[in-house]
Amino acid sequence: xxxxxxxxxxxxxxxxxxxxxxxxxTNTIGGDIxxxxxxxxxxxxxxxxxxxxxxxxxxxxEKDLDDFESQLKDYAIID
Amino acid sequence: MEKIRYERPxxxxxxxxxxNKFGTRTEYEPVTNIESISVKxxxxxxxxxxxxxxxxxxxxxxxxxxxxxxxxxxxxxFAWSYKxxxxxxxxxxxxxxxxxxxxxxxxxxxKALQNxxxxxxxxxxxxxxxxxxxxxxAKNNSLIHIDHFDELYSLIRLSEENSLxxxxxxxxxxxxxxxxxxxxxxxxxxxxxxxxxxxxxxxSENLDLVGLHCHIGTFMLSPSAYAIASTKLCxxxxxxxxxxxxIIQYIDLGGGFPSANTLKGAYLPGSDTVPxxxxxxxxxxxVILGYGFKQEDLPLLILESGRVLIDDAGYLLGSVLATKxxxxxxxxxxxxxxxxTLFTAFWYDHKISPAQAFGSHTEEMVMYGPLCMxxxxxxxxxxxxxxxxxxxxxxxxxxxxxxxxxxxxxxxxPNIVLIDNENNTHIIRKAETLDNLQTNEQLPEHLKKQxxx
Ligand SMILES: Cc1ncc(COP(=O)(O)O)c(C=O)c1O
Numbered sequence: 230x231x232x233x234x235x236x237x238x239x240x241x242x243x244x245x246x247x248x249x250x251x252x253x254x255t256n257t258i259g260g261d262i263x264x265x266x267x268x269x270x271x272x273x274x275x276x277x278x279x280x281x282x283x284x285x286x287x288x289x290x291e292k293d294l295d296d297f298e299s300q301l302k303d304y305a306i307i308d
Numbered sequence: 309m310e311k312i313r314y315e316r317p318x319x320x321x322x323x324x325x326x327x328n329k330f331g332t333r334t335e336y337e338p339v340t341n342i343e344s345i346s347v348k349x350x351x352x353x354x355x356x357x358x359x360x361x362x363x364x365x366x367x368x369x370x371x372x373x374x375x376x377x378x379x380x381x382x383x384x385x386f387a388w389s390y391k392x393x394x395x396x397x398x399x400x401x402x403x404x405x406x407x408x409x410x411x412x413x414x415x416x417x418x419k420a421l422q423n424x425x426x427x428x429x430x431x432x433x434x435x436x437x438x439x440x441x442x443x444x445x446a447k448n449n450s451l452i453h454i455d456h457f458d459e460l461y462s463l464i465r466l467s468e469e470n471s472l473x474x475x476x477x478x479x480x481x482x483x484x485x486x487x488x489x490x491x492x493x494x495x496x497x498x499x500x501x502x503x504x505x506x507x508x509x510x511x512s513e514n515l516d517l518v519g520l521h522c523h524i525g526t527f528m529l530s531p532s533a534y535a536i537a538s539t540k541l542c543x544x545x546x547x548x549x550x551x552x553x554x555i556i557q558y559i560d561l562g563g564g565f566p567s568a569n570t571l572k573g574a575y576l577p578g579s580d581t582v583p584x585x586x587x588x589x590x591x592x593x594x595v596i597l598g599y600g601f602k603q604e605d606l607p608l609l610i611l612e613s614g615r616v617l618i619d620d621a622g623y624l625l626g627s628v629l630a631t632k633x634x635x636x637x638x639x640x641x642x643x644x645x646x647x648x649t650l651f652t653a654f655w656y657d658h659k660i661s662p663a664q665a666f667g668s669h670t671e672e673m674v675m676y677g678p679l680c681m682x683x684x685x686x687x688x689x690x691x692x693x694x695x696x697x698x699x700x701x702x703x704x705x706x707x708x709x710x711x712x713x714x715x716x717x718x719x720x721x722p723n724i725v726l727i728d729n730e731n732n733t734h735i736i737r738k739a740e741t742l743d744n745l746q747t748n749e750q751l752p753e754h755l756k757k758q759x760x761x
Contacts, residue, residue: 244319252322256669256694259317285314289696296633297317303637304321 230298230307232266246306253304258283262297266307272298315667316631316694336670336693339661339702342623343727347663350725351625351700354735357645358625359724361707361736363401365621367729370405373617376585380593383608387431389563390416392614392708393622397726397736399423402617410612414441421448431560431612433479433521435459435493442466446474453477453521453560455494460505467514477519477560478505482540484524484533494522497540506544510552517554520544523562523612527571527655531583531591537561538595545607546599560610561592567619569656569705577659585616615708622707624650625663628699629678639673641695646677646684649722650706651713653677653686660686663700666693679718711737716745 237245242260244253255263258279265275276294280287301307340347343362350360370386377384387410388402394416399409400423409420412434420430427448435455437445442459443466445452452474454460460478467474479494480502495502509517520541524533538561545556565588570578596609629642647653660675670691677684686703695701714721720740725733 253319254322255319256315256317256667257312258315259319262317282312283314284311290314293316297319299633300319300637304319306319 230266230272230301231269232263232307233305236306238263238267244306246304249305251304253306259297262294263301263306313667315669316696318669318671318694320671336662336666336691338665339663339704342702344731345727345733347625347700347702350733351627351663353733354723354725355739356625356627356700357649357722359706359711359722360623360625361395361398361618361724361726362621362623363726363728366398366401366618366707367405369617369621370402370407373585373611373613374406376589377593377609377611380589381597381609383606385558385608385610386617387429387560387610387612388617389612389614390419391712392563393618393711394419395711395724395736396423397734398618398711408610412436414438417441417445417450428475431521431610433523433612439466442474443470443472446470446472449475451475451477451519453479453519454505454509455479457495457505460508464512464514467512473514473516475516475518476509477517477521477558478502478509479521479523480541480544482522482524482537484530484536486525486528486530486533490523490525497544502544503547506548510548510554517548518556519558519560519607519610520556521560521562521610524564526564527566527615528564529566529581529583531587534561534588535591535595538592539599542596542599542601545601549605555605556607558608558610559596560612563612563614563616565613565616567615567705567708569619569652569658572655572657574657578656618707619705620707622705622710624703624706624710626701626703628695628697628701630697631673631695634674639671640676641673641692642676642678643686643701644678645703645722646679646681646686646719648677648679648684648715648717648719649710650677650686650703651710651715652706652708656705657687657690658706659704660690660692661702661704662693662695663702669694681718716740720745 235247242255276291280290342360387408390411408429409425410431411417411420427450430450432445432450433453442463454476480497481491481494482497495505509515522537524537541559548554548556566582568579568582626643626645629644631641634640670693672691674688675686677686723735723739724737726736727733
C-alpha cells in the first residue's frame with residue numbers, strides 16, 4: 230500500500246488529491262496512518278507503531294486497518 | 309507511557325455542504341444514566357437487548373396530562389389503553405394514578421380484571437368481542453363500546469336472553485378533515501349510520517346508552533381535528549337530549565395524541581413539531597364548554613391516551629455486534645436488536661444515543677438489526693460516532709407499542725426492567741427462554757424418533 234505521489238496532507242488530518250480536486254478529513258489515528266504511509270512504512274510496521282501508541286489489540290487494529298485501506302483505495306489516495 | 313484511547317481510523321470526503329450534516333455535538337452526547345441508574349450497570353445486571361422503563365416518568369406524564377385537562381374542564385377521566393403497553397406493572401402504575409382500563413380483546417379484559425380494575429371501570433372497545441365476553445362485561449357493568457350492527461344486535465339478543473341491561477356507547481367515525489379517514493371502526497356520523505344505531509339502542513329495552521366514543525386516529529398532529537370530533541359528538545349528545553330527553557353521561561375522545569418521536573420521512577424531529585397536550589386540551593374543552601350544555605348536564609370527558617403517556621418513559625439498550633462497509637462504501641452497523649424487538653422502527657426514526665464517551669468524529673451509517681431479513685433496519689441513515697463491536701447504544705422513546713407488538717421472531721424477547729421512584733430496579737418481565745416458547749408445542753408421536761446420525 231503506497232500513497233500516491235502527489236497527495237498533500239496536513240497535520241490536522243486534511244488530505245487533498247490535486248489529481249481529482251477532492252479533499253478529505255480524517256480522525257487523528259487516520260492522519261497518523263497516512264503520515265506513516267508517507268514515510269513508506271509497511272503495514273506490519275504501521276500496526277506495531279499504532280498498537281504501541283493507542284489502546285488497541287493487534288487483531289482489532291488489523292481488521293480496522295484493512296477497512297481503512299479499502300476506503301483509501303476507493304478514494305484513489307493509494308495505489 | 310499511557311496509551312491513547314483508540315478509535316477506528318476513518319477518512320471522509322468533504323463535499324460542499326457536508327459540514328452541516330455533522331449536526332451539533334449534543335446529538336451524540338452519550339447517555340450514561342437512566343434516571344440515576346448507570347446504563348453500564350443495567351447492562352451488566354440484565355444484559356442486552358434490554359427494555360428499561362422509568363416509573364417516575366410514567367407518573368409525571370400521567371399527572372401532567374391529567375392536570376392539563378382538569379384545569380380546563382370539571383369532569384375528566386383517563387382510561388389506560390392496554391394495547392399500548394399491557395405489562396401488568398405498567399397498567400398498575402396507571403391504575404394507582406386513577407386511570408381506568410381501556411381494552412380491545414377478551415384477553416386484555418381479563419388482564420384488567422386481574423390487575424384489580426373494577427368491572428365498571430373497564431371500557432371494552434374494538435370489533436372483536438365474543439358472546440361470552442359480552443355477557444361477562446355486561447354482568448360486570450363494564451362500558452361496552454359497540455363497533456358494528458352485528459355486535460349491536462348480538463348484544464340486544466344476549467341481554468334479553470340473560471335479563472341484562474348493559475351500559476353501552478357507540479363508537480362513531482367521522483370526517484375530521486384528516487387523511488386517511490378512519491372509517492372502518494364504529495358507525496359513520498355523516499351518512500346517518502351513527503344516528504340509526506343510537507335510535508336502535510334507545511328503542512331497545514335492554515341497552516342503556518350512556519356514552520359516545522370516537523378515536524379518530526393515532527399520532528395525530530392536528531388539534532383542530534379534535535375540535536371537529538368534539539363538535540360532532542356534542543351535536544349527537546345534544547340531539548339525543550332534544551329528541552329522547554336522555555342525557556349522555558360521557559364523551560370519550562379516544563387516544564391519538566402524538567409522542568415526541570419523529571415519524572419516518574419527517575423533515576424535522578418530532579420534538580420540534582408535535583403539538584403539546586395543552587393545544588389538544590384547548591381544542592377539545594373549548595368546544596364542549598362552549599356548546600351550551602347546562603352545567604349539570606356537562607358530559608364526563610374520557611381520554612384513552614396511550615403513546616403520549618408512556619413513549620418517553622421507555623428506553624431500549626442494545627449492543628453492537630459488528631460493523632462493516634457496504635459495497636457502495638457506506639458504513640453499516642449491526643445491532644443485537646431489530647424490528648422484531650423494536651417494532652416501532654417501522655414507523656419512527658428513533659433517536660439513538662451512544663452509551664459511552666466518543667471522540668469528535670462521526671460518520672453516516674445504516675443501522676441494521678440482527679435478523680437474517682432484508683427488512684430488518686433500525687435506522688436507514690444516521691450520523692453517529694464511530695462504533696465498535698461491543699459498544700452500547702440507547703434508543704429513546706420506545707415505551708409505547710413495542711412491549712406489546714414485539715415479535716418472537718428469530719430471537720427471544722428480552723428482559724424488561726422498571727426503575728421505580730426510589731431508583732430501585734425490578735424485572736417486570738423476564739427474558740424468554742426456549743422452554744417458555746415451546747410449552748405449547750406438541751410433537752406427534754411418530755415424529756419423535758430421529759434417524760439422523
Ligand atoms: C380505541 C383506541 N383508544 C386508544 C388508543 C390509544 O391510542 P394512542 O396510543 O394513539 O393514544 C387506541 C390505539 O390505536 C385505540 O384504538
